[in-house]
Amino acid sequence: MCLYKKMNQAELEAELSKLNKEYIKFQNMQLNLNMSRGKPCPDQLELSSDMIEKINYSQLAKTDSGIDTRNYGELTGIPEAKKLFASILNVPDDMIIVGGNSSLNLMYNYVDMAMQFGLLGNTPWNKLDNVKFLCPVPGYDRHFAICELFNIEMINIEMTEDGPNMNQVKQLAESDPSVKGIWCVPKYSNPSGVTYSSDVVKQFAKLKPAAHDFRILWDNAYVIHHLSEDHDSLLNIFDECKKFNSENMVIEFCSTSKVTFPGAGISALAASKSNIKDIIKIMSKQTIGHDKINQLRHCIFFDSAEKLKKHMESHAKILKPKFDLVVNKLNDQIAPLNIGKWTNPKGGYFISFNSLEGCGKRIYELCKQAGVVLTNIGATFPYSQDPENSNIRIAPTFPSINELSKAMDVFCLCVKIASVEKFLSKTSGKTN
């Protein structure tokens, strides 16, 4: 393959004409493929079938400690479920509050509580003129959507290969008391797949924010979601915070959405004792507590750390070939042309692709018109604004290998077309 940037106008036009012919072939196939959704595939869901099939009523009605899971009570979760999450997050049981099937909901509630009631006796954020959040980009659209809803100003923070650019974080958090928090997906980050380095975690723990009620919202969504035995490890932020007496700064979240069932899992938050007390004050008015039968169902299904580990390995067995396929297609078709960069994560749910600057939306449109749906361009940025119009979140988990293979062929072709068009517009003096 010849590099597009070395082609003259005639060569580019010939290349484009060739690519368009291929493109029409795909269009004629009337494909209907989707690489936009970070959803487990049906095979993954089947891995948890025994959690429903094999656990009977008498096991579920009462915990070993004698709690009737069917009735009211246990606002913050049954002890067994706290233990399960405590072992996943490696914190003491009493740092855990168990939630419903949505860790997003725990995050929303925490921000809502900060807005409405304030954190640990501080002024409610609602009563302040300005509230700002730091947002490492690209990041998770649902985090940004919460900020946007509450009118919290979002400031982009560069993501490096080690995690957020901590010079930027430090400079902004330590100088501006209106900066109240930061969204983090510290392990196999959404969408880049980056795991924060030990140095980054330590710098977070050492942070001295200007705001006393600054919070690191540590969304550890992919904490045990490795793709193979060769996996990343993440420092326990609470252990680091202990050294600097900064444990109140962190609220950690996780869930079994991508362990058992996204539609019927359980979630948890981990926090310092002061923060737990602060949350319970509101939570006790907010709900009667979450589904305890489903909590116990999960605890019986994962009755040992070994069982959970094996279960996640079964997920990996399904997912690894899909991630490999995407990366291989990009290596084969895009790498030689030098018209994009991408990540090759060791876990999580996404591959982050960056096209040449300005090509993102065109690639999205081309894919769409050939029957391949991608995540909206900009979704990975606050206010849906990708300043470089280039980041595309590839979600390889849901489609079958065959579908994914076809979808990636379409994707690579569309990247090529958009790239040639970009060079052509330069050559012919037009701006893109």
Next chain:
Amino acid sequence: MCLYKKMNQAELEAELSKLNKEYIKFQNMQLNLNMSRGKPCPDQLELSSDMIEKINYSQLAKTDSGIDTRNYGELTGIPEAKKLFASILNVPDDMIIVGGNSSLNLMYNYVDMAMQFGLLGNTPWNKLDNVKFLCPVPGYDRHFAICELFNIEMINIEMTEDGPNMNQVKQLAESDPSVKGIWCVPKYSNPSGVTYSSDVVKQFAKLKPAAHDFRILWDNAYVIHHLSEDHDSLLNIFDECKKFNSENMVIEFCSTSKVTFPGAGISALAASKSNIKDIIKIMSKQTIGHDKINQLRHCIFFDSAEKLKKHMESHAKILKPKFDLVVNKLNDQIAPLNIGKWTNPKGGYFISFNSLEGCGKRIYELCKQAGVVLTNIGATFPYSQDPENSNIRIAPTFPSINELSKAMDVFCLCVKIASVEKFLSKTSGKTN
């Protein structure tokens, strides 16, 4: 029995001494009984065992309409669950949003949304100097707790045998734009057991509140919770509202907490299409949606209206003897002395007892010291302030018949002691 109010001081002292001897006998029994909790008893919970025991994984994984309940999606609930609640509340399916296991949480979220974001484009209540709510009393403590948390001023409204005093409601709601809502338990009200009369429901529908964003929070917690075939019926408020174009004024709530499992049921709200749209705008940022497997589990278990009806009859069979026992004890032991009044509801979870004025806390204390826990005095009023110190919510559902019988004997004795003490303090010129 001789009426206490006709006794002189010596007779009262003799009576008190006799009662105290009985009281000591109970104390010596070291009882540990509880009539404070509106909880189903274990026998009631067993009625729903088949919902877990007899429904298998393959039935639960997919709806008839092809929705994978295990995966993400269906924010507002699966169609089957909407249909189930629509049939219970007698509204169209598209007026339903399905929630998690806590209808209280749906109520909290709605008030939270009004505070933070405003309703249907109106000013968020947070931004107003004053927000007031009307609270028919006695009422449900958890409603009042939400108002108190949000610093919403609560105004007591008298409960009559037909429901809230609508003259008071009309006068306050129609004159004061800071009056933003009212809490209602329209059927088998908590704790009085009153069902709102058709006239009251019609007057609600006709209300012309000064506030455009006034809301009737219609907590229909006991909509199908009859104690026998001789049951109350409640007018459908949405049907009435249609006549006056006031459907946006009502948000209705219900749940299966006292149908299947309090700890693992499902809940719903019903509202006009405008309000549903308003709620979804926030809900879509707030959660990924609620547990769909549990929704389907409920829909399969209640696959016909007949099945649900029979199920509620089984509940009634367990509960009716308990309500009868309480009322019979009161009729036998308290009625002849004329030292209290109580309700005899046809459904719901409570009997509301009013002692002589000023005796409530003393009865509570006496019961407590004899090993019988009652609902806190004042809990049925805003700010936990019962102006007459007399209302006691009796919750007969959880204890066994034997326990309940003993607890009621203690209760009646304590009512007598507190009443005699009251008359004695009058006779001796002391104030109580």
